Amino acid sequence: MSTKLTEDMLKAMPDSRGHFGAYGGRFVSETLMGTMLELEQQYLKLKADPDFQAQFDYDLAHYVGRPSPLYFAERLSRETGGAQIWLKREDLNHTGAHKVNNTIGQALLASFLGKKRIIAETGAGQHGVATATVCARLGLECHIYMGADDIKRQTLNVYRMKLLGATVHSVESGSRTLKDAMNEAMRDWVTNVDDTFYIIGTVAGPHPYPMLVRDFQAVIGREARAQSLEQAGKLPDALVACVGGGSNAIGLFHPFLTDESVAMYGVEAGGHGIDTGEHAAPLAAGRPGVLHGNRTYLMSDESGQISATHSVSAGLDYPGVGPEHSWLKDLGRVHYVSVTDDEALAGFRTLTSVEGIMPALESAHAVAYGVKLAAGMDAEQMVVVNVSGRGDKDIHTIAQLDGIEI
Amino acid sequence: MSRIEGVLTALKQQGKKALIPFITAGDPHPDQTVDIMHTLVDAGCDIIELGIPFSDPMADGPVIQLASERALEHGTTLKRVIEMVKTFRESNSTTPVVFMSYLNPIETMGFEAFADAAADAGLDGVLIVDLPPEEAGDVSPLLAARQLDSIFLLAPTTSDERIRAISTHSSGYVYYVSIKGVTGSASINVDEVADKVRHIQELTALPVGVGFGIRDAKTAAAVGQVSDGVIVGSVLVDTIARNQTQPDQLKAALQGLLSPMREALDALPAE
Ligand SMILES: Cc1ncc(COP(=O)(O)O)c(C=O)c1O
Numbered sequence: 030m031s032t033k034l035t036e037d038m039l040k041a042m043p044d045s046r047g048h049f050g051a052y053g054g055r056f057v058s059e060t061l062m063g064t065m066l067e068l069e070q071q072y073l074k075l076k077a078d079p080d081f082q083a084q085f086d087y088d089l090a091h092y093v094g095r096p097s098p099l100y101f102a103e104r105l106s107r108e109t110g111g112a113q114i115w116l117k118r119e120d121l122n123h124t125g126a127h128k129v130n131n132t133i134g135q136a137l138l139a140s141f142l143g144k145k146r147i148i149a150e151t152g153a154g155q156h157g158v159a160t161a162t163v164c165a166r167l168g169l170e171c172h173i174y175m176g177a178d179d180i181k182r183q184t185l186n187v188y189r190m191k192l193l194g195a196t197v198h199s200v201e202s203g204s205r206t207l208k209d210a211m212n213e214a215m216r217d218w219v220t221n222v223d224d225t226f227y228i229i230g231t232v233a234g235p236h237p238y239p240m241l242v243r244d245f246q247a248v249i250g251r252e253a254r255a256q257s258l259e260q261a262g263k264l265p266d267a268l269v270a271c272v273g274g275g276s277n278a279i280g281l282f283h284p285f286l287t288d289e290s291v292a293m294y295g296v297e298a299g300g301h302g303i304d305t306g307e308h309a310a311p312l313a314a315g316r317p318g319v320l321h322g323n324r325t326y327l328m329s330d331e332s333g334q335i336s337a338t339h340s341v342s343a344g345l346d347y348p349g350v351g352p353e354h355s356w357l358k359d360l361g362r363v364h365y366v367s368v369t370d371d372e373a374l375a376g377f378r379t380l381t382s383v384e385g386i387m388p389a390l391e392s393a394h395a396v397a398y399g400v401k402l403a404a405g406m407d408a409e410q411m412v413v414v415n416v417s418g419r420g421d422k423d424i425h426t427i428a429q430l431d432g433i434e435i
Numbered sequence: 436m437s438r439i440e441g442v443l444t445a446l447k448q449q450g451k452k453a454l455i456p457f458i459t460a461g462d463p464h465p466d467q468t469v470d471i472m473h474t475l476v477d478a479g480c481d482i483i484e485l486g487i488p489f490s491d492p493m494a495d496g497p498v499i500q501l502a503s504e505r506a507l508e509h510g511t512t513l514k515r516v517i518e519m520v521k522t523f524r525e526s527n528s529t530t531p532v533v534f535m536s537y538l539n540p541i542e543t544m545g546f547e548a549f550a551d552a553a554a555d556a557g558l559d560g561v562l563i564v565d566l567p568p569e570e571a572g573d574v575s576p577l578l579a580a581r582q583l584d585s586i587f588l589l590a591p592t593t594s595d596e597r598i599r600a601i602s603t604h605s606s607g608y609v610y611y612v613s614i615k616g617v618t619g620s621a622s623i624n625v626d627e628v629a630d631k632v633r634h635i636q637e638l639t640a641l642p643v644g645v646g647f648g649i650r651d652a653k654t655a656a657a658v659g660q661v662s663d664g665v666i667v668g669s670v671l672v673d674t675i676a677r678n679q680t681q682p683d684q685l686k687a688a689l690q691g692l693l694s695p696m697r698e699a700l701d702a703l704p705a706e
């Protein structure tokens with residue numbers, strides 16, 4: 030069952046305290062409340078400031094290289110034998126993923142607020158690299174928190190961050206992945222709240238982060254919508270994006286939410302399979318709870334402890350999801366689905382061999398589902414798959430699975 | 436009058452300060468917690484704060500993180516900690532017990548089910564670290580209806596406007612977090628804390644407890660001088676950790692830590 034969304038409904042989300050329906054909000058310790066309130070105020074002011082927006086647009090065009098192409102994957106479509114598959118090429122952005130759209134925006138915000146020290150968490154390392162990159166450009170001190178297990182599986186990105194001048198802190202607590210990196214970043218933040226800006230890498234965290242990260246990433250959907258109309262002469266029939274915290278997905282979906290004819294699919298990490306419990310799919314198999322500053326669907330046990338997650342892709346290996354996705358799930362506006370590690374790996378190989386595009390393992394989840402979806406649709410229909418990042422960082426993982434030492 | 440209010444009022448009338456220990460429930464093992472609580476009372480403590488272990492303790496430093504992990508490894512759950520309070524109450528009906536928790540374990544149990552069970556067990560107050568009053572509308576009224584105090588945090592970064600607002604949502608006492616940081620981190624600047632606490636006392640009629648950074652009799656006395664109570668956490672949890680394999684020595688170790696604090700507080704000149 031789906032509720033029709035109107036422009037007015039969307040404008041009211043989040044409400045003045047950061048709620049998307051029953052989700053979102055601001056669940057942080059008191060030490061951070063003043064900062065959160067100030068950040069919200071400043072952001073709302075800057076959002077309406079033409080100079081700020083002009084600077085953001087300029088940087089996206091000349092530093093990131095936007096607009097990113099909307100590419101018709103003709104051969105993949107033919108081989109799939111269903112709807113036309115189009116790829117939104119966020120992998121072609123500077124630094125190789127959509128993450129940089131957000132770090133450009135937040136670094137600009139940090140500069141306006143006069144904060145000189147930047148912290149960030151990272152899973153796959155893409156957000157860490159994108160943060161270290163903007164810090165190098167603006168001459169800001171940069172500290173990246175990364176789970177010890179992720180440091181092992183994303184060595185290339187760790188080295189990139191170091192080359193860019195960031196200090197990478199290995200997080201040894203908990204499950205040693207993205208959620209623990211976020212815990213540690215929060216601990217740094219309460220300790221250094223006066224001079225530090227926390228660049229959160231996805232549409233999670235306390236209000237106003239889910240809102241402002243969405244606003245910065247919505248450039249993906251605005252472009253894709255205009256490009257669809259221009260290149261295909263119509264709106265797409267379906268959109269597909271992977272969902273870790275959900276920033277590339279909300280970025281693509283948001284500008285289309287009131288277009289009733291456009292179906293949307295958020296693809297979570299099915300890991301070894303939803304029924305094994307070893308996955309990272311809170312929308313498919315979680316329950317509402319509170320973690321990292323917001324109320325949202327979470328993977329937790331019956332006594333409220335956050336569950337261990339599994340995904341072959343470090344960027345999706347997170348037990349929560351942005352609160353706006355929880356709202357969209359309950360509304361029925363977006364379908365949340367999952368693909369397993371194996372399906373994603375197959376998606377990686379397909380796109381690589383058929384189109385010469387190596388997607389990040391995160392994005393490979395969207396590719397795998399997009400192909401499955403397109404196969405069951407008509408030839409005149411159109412599916413847009415968000416290729417949120419490129420796969421260079423994952424070559425190591427793929428080689429290892431192939432038993433090859435590189 | 437709640438048990439917390441009763442104890443704090445009586446102490447005030449005697450010109451005394453509250454000694455408030457924090458321990459992680461279930462650390463090092465759930466079977467030891469009630470005994471440890473009695474030891475704390477014997478050592479002169481007035482109110483006990485029981486930390487509910489959580490998988491993602493974002494506001495805590497390494498000492499309490501590790502305590503949480505030990506407690507969880509041995510199967511500590513919120514429901515089991517509520518049972519501990521019930522057991523404690525069988526032989527102690529005077530010492531208030533406060534839960535210090537992250538929201539998710541409580542939300543997962545269900546706010547109403549939690550409030551019922553906690554009140555039934557004889558709990559006195561609830562402090563939820565990641566729940567500012569703005570978001571507490573679903574919880575606080577349920578607690579209040581069962582005479583459970585809602586305790587909220589104040590921080591060095593809290594504005595006067597917020598101090599007033601938070602106080603109106605609080606009962607029992609307010610908890611002033613004396614430093615910017617996680618539990619167990621840097622040492623405190625006593626003068627700064629004193630200034631801020633005096634300022635808070637001008638804005639609220641509630642007793643003010645001060646926590647974070649109190650590690651010995653000296654810091655306890657310095658902070659006790661200006662506040663209504665001192666909350667001792669990481670150093671206590673660390674003492675429990677260091678004695679986890681020798682439970683027979685734990686009691687003496689806790690007493691060795693807390694008794695000097697009690698004496699130092701009692702030796703403070705009357706205001
Ligand atoms: C390429 C890529 N896609 C997707 C994600 C998942 O994040 P989100 O769901 O916020 O887009 C990541 C995270 O690291 C990523 O690197």
